[in-house]
Amino acid sequence: MQKTEDLNIAAFDLMPSPDEVKARIPITEEAVRTVVEGRRAIEAILDGRDPRMFGVIGPCSIHDAAAGLDYARRLRLLAEEVKDTLVLVMRVYFEKPRTSVGWKGFINDPYMDDSFRVDEGMERARRFLLQVNELGLPAGTEALDPHAPQYYGDLVSWTAIGARTSESQTHREMSSGLSTPVGFKNGTDGDVDAAVNAILSAGRPHSFLGVNGQGRSAIIRTRGNRYGHLVLRGGGGRPNFDTVSISLAEQALTRAKLPLNLVVDCSHANSWKKPDLQPLVLRDVVHQVREGNRSVVGFMVESFIEAGSQPIPEDLSKLRYGCSVTDACVGWDTTVEMVRQAREVLKDVLPRRDRG
Ligand SMILES: O=C[C@H](O)[C@H](O)COP(=O)(O)O
Numbered sequence: 437m438q439k440t441e442d443l444n445i446a447a448f449d450l451m452p453s454p455d456e457v458k459a460r461i462p463i464t465e466e467a468v469r470t471v472v473e474g475r476r477a478i479e480a481i482l483d484g485r486d487p488r489m490f491g492v493i494g495p496c497s498i499h500d501a502a503a504g505l506d507y508a509r510r511l512r513l514l515a516e517e518v519k520d521t522l523v524l525v526m527r528v529y530f531e532k533p534r535t536s537v538g539w540k541g542f543i544n545d546p547y548m549d550d551s552f553r554v555d556e557g558m559e560r561a562r563r564f565l566l567q568v569n570e571l572g573l574p575a576g577t578e579a580l581d582p583h584a585p586q587y588y589g590d591l592v593s594w595t596a597i598g599a600r601t602s603e604s605q606t607h608r609e610m611s612s613g614l615s616t617p618v619g620f621k622n623g624t625d626g627d628v629d630a631a632v633n634a635i636l637s638a639g640r641p642h643s644f645l646g647v648n649g650q651g652r653s654a655i656i657r658t659r660g661n662r663y664g665h666l667v668l669r670g671g672g673g674r675p676n677f678d679t680v681s682i683s684l685a686e687q688a689l690t691r692a693k694l695p696l697n698l699v700v701d702c703s704h705a706n707s708w709k710k711p712d713l714q715p716l717v718l719r720d721v722v723h724q725v726r727e728g729n730r731s732v733v734g735f736m737v738e739s740f741i742e743a744g745s746q747p748i749p750e751d752l753s754k755l756r757y758g759c760s761v762t763d764a765c766v767g768w769d770t771t772v773e774m775v776r777q778a779r780e781v782l783k784d785v786l787p788r789r790d791r792g
């Protein structure tokens with residue numbers, strides 16, 4: 437008989453199960469403490485019980501574990517310095533949703549040579565997250581592949597659902613079962629309604645097809661995630677961190693009877709992907725908070741050791757150390773300045789802020 441399936445499949449290469457990968461790289465006491473404290477701090481901020489703000493700061497993508505850890509050590513010290521006012525979470529992004537094509541991240545192609553060793557990428561990603569958490573620094577990531585959280589979700593304190601997937605049922609279902617607060621980004625066209633609907637959907641229980649720890653196909657039944665919130669990243673050719681856009685986002689949340697919790701992504705369409713503009717966005721948002729804004733509880737910055745970005749060279753030895761291979765980032769010195777300035781403005785304001 438003529439074959440009617442798998443016509444476009446070249447191979448099924450087996451992956452180790454989530455439990456096998458976890459057994460090889462087990463979570464440690466130190467990492468558990470970081471994860472639990474990181475999630476608790478963000479949850480308390482979202483509940484209005486903790487007056488601080490949180491910042492998700494780090495490279496657009498992880499491509500070099502050594503440079504990523506170098507960055508994590510620096511961010512850890514900065515986090516300690518500003519912890520009376522800000523909870524810093526490292527942006528640890530392994531999965532890149534592309535507009536059309538391009539490198540899809542450290543899990544998909546860890547060697548950046550089209551060998552697509554997802555099995556090795558997954559292990560290396562888990563090891564990296566473990567190391568970051570062992571420094572005492574919580575991590576935030578984008579959840580793109582619905583199976584991936586089974587492999588490393590225990591090491592994540594904050595999750596983003598990206599602009600390209602907030603409207604996806606699969607991602608809403610997955611989010612309803614995640615153990616972290618989840619930030620849903622507005623769409624690439626700037627529309628916030630799909631993200632608001634995502635928060636509503638992820639807040640409910642769902643039953644859907646997935647894999648369990650043994651890698652077996654399973655019906656996953658979730659409880660619902662009550663820590664969904666909206667991330668404003670601009671879109672449709674304009675930013676949305678200005679007071680009018682923030683007020684419109686607040687109205688959309690109020691109409692949906694959702695808590696007023698907004699995170700402003702200083703990068704992406706909020707800065708036309710020009711890293712030099714990220715400090716201006718953060719400064720503007722921090723001043724809105726000082727002037728009485730009640731809803732902005734967090735911010736995101738794309739930052740690495742070196743400013744800018746680089747194309748992935750054919751000869752990988754030519755890669756510039758600590759420089760992004762995806763979106764352009766602010767460099768480390770600028771990052772420190774941005775965070776210190778934000779803390780300076782907010783340190784006396786946040787404790788008196790009325791979030792009611
Ligand atoms: O933050 C990452 C990028 O903005 C996202 O992955 C889209 O990238 P692309 O438009 O370069 O594909």
Ligand SMILES: C=C(OP(=O)(O)O)C(=O)O
Binds near residue numbers: 533
């Ligand atoms: C892909 C990202 O952002 P967005 O979904 O907002 O484009 C990202 O933060 O890496």
